[in-house]
Amino acid sequence: MAQIYEEVGRPEDARKSRLRGIELAESRLELHPDDSRALYMGANGLVALGEKERGLEWARRARALAPDDSMLLYNLGCIYSLAGDYEEAMSCLEKSIGVGRMTQKAWYEHDSNLDPLRGLPRFKELLDSLE
Numbered sequence: 195m196a197q198i199y200e201e202v203g204r205p206e207d208a209r210k211s212r213l214r215g216i217e218l219a220e221s222r223l224e225l226h227p228d229d230s231r232a233l234y235m236g237a238n239g240l241v242a243l244g245e246k247e248r249g250l251e252w253a254r255r256a257r258a259l260a261p262d263d264s265m266l267l268y269n270l271g272c273i274y275s276l277a278g279d280y281e282e283a284m285s286c287l288e289k290s291i292g293v294g295r296m297t298q299k300a301w302y303e304h305d306s307n308l309d310p311l312r313g314l315p316r317f318k319e320l321l322d323s324l325e
Contacts, residue, residue: 196242197306210240230259232320234269238307241276245270262289264296281309284316291323299324 199208203210219236222229223235233256240249253273260266267290271314274283287308290296302321 196239201306212243215239216243220247228259230256230263230266233259234266234273234286237273238269238276241273246277249273261294264290264293267293268296268301272305275308275310278310280311280314283311284314285310287317287320291320297324 196208196211199205199211216239218237219232219239223236226232233252236300237249237252237256238248240252242249248272253270257270265288271283271287271290274280274286277302287302297320306319308317
């Protein structure tokens with residue numbers, strides 16, 4: 195929801211949505227500390243809210259739990275893109291395609307979390323590989 199709010203110019207609603215998402219992820223993690231999805235979803239919200247180090251720690255924990263999960267790798271690509279680590283973002287996205295066959299080209303083309311990568315030749319090559 196937060197991304198949608200951002201895209202329609204409602205930043206305060208986006209912030210509230212991210213805060214609620216982090217709260218839900220934390221509640222889930224209290225019961226299931228090895229839930230990689232809760233970790234990577236929470237990590238996205240944390241990084242987007244400026245809690246970069248905490249978000250990246252959650253991302254690392256998620257990856258340690260499921261290093262070859264294509265959905266996790268795609269989401270890590272988004273998280274690292276938001277965090278400004280474009281090299282790691284691209285590595286995760288490439289692996290999401292290679293390992294898990296995460297080939298929904300429209301996701302890569304339209305996910306606003308990946309906007310910082312769009313000008314990179316490596317990102318263009320990734321998109322071309324999905325055709």
